[in-house]
Amino acid sequence: MELSGLSSPVKIAVRGLTIDxxxxxxxxxxxxxxxxxxxxxxxxxxCVVGPSGCGxxxxxSAIAGFLTPEAGSIxxxxxxxxxxxxxxxxxxxxxxxxxxxxxxxxVALGLKIRGMRREEREAKARHFLELVGLADVAAKxxxxxxxxxxxxxxxxxxxxxxxxxxxxxxxxxxxDAQNRLILQEEVLRLWSTLGLTILFVTHSVDEAVFLGDRVxxxxxxxxxxxxxxxVDIPRERRRWPAIGSDPDFIRLRDxxxxxxxxxxxxxxx
Amino acid sequence: MTAAAELGTTPPRAMRRDRWWAxxxxxxxxxxxxxxxxxxxxxxxxxxxxxxxxxFPSPADVVWALxxxxxxxxxxxxxxxxxxxxxxxxxxxxLAGVALGLAIASNRRVSxxxxxxxxxxxxIVEVAWIPLLILWWGYGPxxxxxxxxxxxxxxxxxNVVTGVLSVPPVYGRAIRxxxxxxxxxxxxxxxxxxxxxxxxxxxxxxxFGFRALIFAEMIAQQEGVGYLIFTSAATQQTARTVAGxxxxxxxxxxxxxxxxxxxxxxxxxxxxxxxxxxxx
Numbered sequence: 001m002e003l004s005g006l007s008s009p010v011k012i013a014v015r016g017l018t019i020d021x022x023x024x025x026x027x028x029x030x031x032x033x034x035x036x037x038x039x040x041x042x043x044x045x046x047c048v049v050g051p052s053g054c055g056x057x058x059x060x061s062a063i064a065g066f067l068t069p070e071a072g073s074i075x076x077x078x079x080x081x082x083x084x085x086x087x088x089x090x091x092x093x094x095x096x097x098x099x100x101x102x103x104x105x106x107v108a109l110g111l112k113i114r115g116m117r118r119e120e121r122e123a124k125a126r127h128f129l130e131l132v133g134l135a136d137v138a139a140k141x142x143x144x145x146x147x148x149x150x151x152x153x154x155x156x157x158x159x160x161x162x163x164x165x166x167x168x169x170x171x172x173x174x175x176d177a178q179n180r181l182i183l184q185e186e187v188l189r190l191w192s193t194l195g196l197t198i199l200f201v202t203h204s205v206d207e208a209v210f211l212g213d214r215v216x217x218x219x220x221x222x223x224x225x226x227x228x229x230x231v232d233i234p235r236e237r238r239r240w241p242a243i244g245s246d247p248d249f250i251r252l253r254d255x256x257x258x259x260x261x262x263x264x265x266x267x268x269x
Numbered sequence: 270m271t272a273a274a275e276l277g278t279t280p281p282r283a284m285r286r287d288r289w290w291a292x293x294x295x296x297x298x299x300x301x302x303x304x305x306x307x308x309x310x311x312x313x314x315x316x317x318x319x320x321x322x323x324x325f326p327s328p329a330d331v332v333w334a335l336x337x338x339x340x341x342x343x344x345x346x347x348x349x350x351x352x353x354x355x356x357x358x359x360x361x362x363x364l365a366g367v368a369l370g371l372a373i374a375s376n377r378r379v380s381x382x383x384x385x386x387x388x389x390x391x392x393i394v395e396v397a398w399i400p401l402l403i404l405w406w407g408y409g410p411x412x413x414x415x416x417x418x419x420x421x422x423x424x425x426x427x428n429v430v431t432g433v434l435s436v437p438p439v440y441g442r443a444i445r446x447x448x449x450x451x452x453x454x455x456x457x458x459x460x461x462x463x464x465x466x467x468x469x470x471x472x473x474x475x476x477f478g479f480r481a482l483i484f485a486e487m488i489a490q491q492e493g494v495g496y497l498i499f500t501s502a503a504t505q506q507t508a509r510t511v512a513g514x515x516x517x518x519x520x521x522x523x524x525x526x527x528x529x530x531x532x533x534x535x536x537x538x539x540x541x542x543x544x545x546x547x548x549x
Contacts, residue, residue, distance in 0.1 A: 064442070065446075085446070085448060086447055088446065089447075094439055098457065098461070100461040109447055113449040113453050114448055161448065
C-alpha cells in the first residue's frame with residue numbers, strides 16, 4: 001500500500017492505553033478507553049471518528065498529557081510522554097484563546113512562555129498569522145472575531161510553537177458548514193506546506209475522509225479501536241466541492257460511515 | 270473569503286442628539302435636585318420648629334462649621350488622615366484577600382484547613398475586634414488600618430475562590446500545551462480571569478470598609494473624620510458633627526467616582542465581558 005506517512009518512522013506510539021474516569025463512588029468508575037493501540041507516523045494526517053462515548057476526545061487529552069492512564073503507554077519519538085508539553089500542540093474545539101490578550105499576543109504566547117524577546121516573538125507570530133490569513137486582525141481581541149477566525153488564530157498559536165505533532169480535538173465542530181469546508185482545505189494546505197504531523201478527531205465522517213491519510217474508527221463503551229481505513233485518494237483531488245462527487249471519496253465515505261453506524265449499535269436503525 | 274468578511278460586525282451605537290441644555294440638566298442639575306430638596310426642607314424645619322441649635326442645627330450652621338473647620342486646618346488634616354488610613358487598609362485588605370483566596374482555591378488541603386476559619390471570622394464583625402486591638406496596641410492608626418483591611422479582605426476571599434473555580438480548565442490546558450507551568454497558568458490565566466471578581470469584591474468590600482473606617486475612628490482614634498463626628502457631639506458642637514457626616518458622604522462619592530468605578534469599567538469593557546471558552 002502506497003501511503004504518505006506510513007513508510008516514515010512512528011512519531012507517536014500509543015500502546016494498550018486504558019483510561020478510567022473516576023465517578024463519585026468507586027462503583028461509578030467508568031472505563032473510557034480500553035487497550036487502545038495507535039501509531040501516528042511522521043508527516044501523517046491521521047483522523048479519528050466514532051460515535052459519542054467512544055473516547056476520541058479522551059484519546060487527545062491523554063496524548064496531550066492532561067490525563068494519567070490507568071494502564072498502557074504513550075511515547076513520542078520513543079520517549080514516554082508524561083504530562084503536557086510544547087512538543088504536542090493542541091487545537092481545542094472551544095479555541096481557548098485568552099480573552100484578555102490581543103490576537104497577536106495570543107499567537108505569540110508560547111514563545112513568550114519560552115522567554116523569547118518581544119520583537120522576535122511578534123515577528124514570528126505575525127508570520128504565522130499571515131499563513132492563516134489573519135494578518136489584518138492582529139490587534140483585535142478574540143471576542144471581536146468570528147468562530148472561524150478564532151480557530152484560525154488558535155491554529156496559528158499552536159503552530160508558532162513548532163510542536164512535533166498537532167492534536168486537533170473536533171476543531172471545526174462549532175463552525176458553520178461553509179466555513180468548515182474552507183478551514184478543512186486550509187488545514188490540508190498548512191499540513192502539506194509545513195510538513196506537519198496531525199492527529200485529528202472529528203465526529204464528521206466526510207471531514208475525516210477528506211483530510212486523512214488513514215481514518216481510525218472507534219467503538220464505544222468502553223472506547224477502543226474498531227477498524228482502520230486507508231484513504232487512497234491523491235492529495236490533488238482533495239478540493240471542495242469537486243471531491244463530493246468523486247467515486248473514490250463516496251466509496252470510502254460510505255465504507256467508514258457503515259463502520260461507524262455498526263458501532264452505534266445494530267438495534268438502532 | 271477575506272478575513273474581514275468573517276469579522277463579527279457591531280452596529281454603530283445610535284448617537285443621541287440632545288441639546289446642550291438638556292444634557293446639562295441631565296448630567297449636572299438632576300443629580301443635585303434631590304440634595305436641594307432635602308436641604309430646603311431641612312432649613313425650613315430647623316427655622317420653623319424652634320428646636321435649639323444644639324439639637325438641630327440648620328444647613329447654614331453646618332456650612333459655617335465647615336468653613337470654620339477648613340480655616341483652622343482641621344478639616345484638611347482629618348480628611349487626609351482618614352483617606353490615608355482608608356486607602357492603606359483597602360490596599361492591604363485587597364492583597365491579603367487575593368492571596369488567601371488564591372491559596373484556598375489552588376489546593377484542596379489548604380481549602381479544608383482555611384475555609385472554615387474564613388467563614389468563622391466572616392461572622393465576627395470588625396467592630397468586635399476593636400476593643401481587643403486597643404488592649405494590644407493602644408489607640409492609633411494601626412487599628413483603623415487593620416479594621417478596614419479586615420472588612421475588605423473577608424468578602425474578597427470568597428469572590429476570589431469562586432472566581433478561580435469558574436475559570437474554564439481549557440485555558441490552563443492551552444497554556445500547559447504551549448510549554449507553560451503553574452506559574453504561567455497563574456500569570457496568564459488565573460490572575461486576569463479573576464480580575465473582574467476581584468474588582469467586584471474590592472468594590473463591595475470598600476463600601477463596608479468605609480463604614481469600618483468611621484466606626485474605628487470613633488472608638489479608637491484621636492483624629493480623622495469619624496473622631497470629628499463623635500467628639501463634636503460629645504462637646505455639644507452639633508453643627509460640627511453634621512459637618513463631619515456631610516464630609517463623610519462627599520468623601521465616599523469622591524472615592525467611588527474616582528477610584529472604584531473607573532477601575533471596574535476598564536477591565537470588564539475591554540475584554541468584552543464574556544470568556545471565549547465554551548462549556549464542555
